Amino acid sequence: MPVTSLDTTDAIELAELLQFISDWLATDPARLAPSLQAYVGHPAYDLDALRADLERFTFLLGGSDGEDLFSQR
Structure with missing residues (x-):
């Protein structure tokens, strides 16, 4: 797999942008x-799934400590 740096x-x-979007999705x-x-066209991928993905990517980028990711909701 090729290496990509950021x-x-x-x-x-x-x-920060991913966290902003996740927070916005939670407002309404x-x-x-x-x-x-x-x-999306399918109920299996809902707001909770999208927010979980955003939280995971935020964590992987070093933008959170993963508390939301690893705690039970």
């Missing part, structure tokens, strides 16, 4: 969940 500053900005699930389902 500048630390860019990784921090990306992690009643409105955003139907929109996501219509876009």
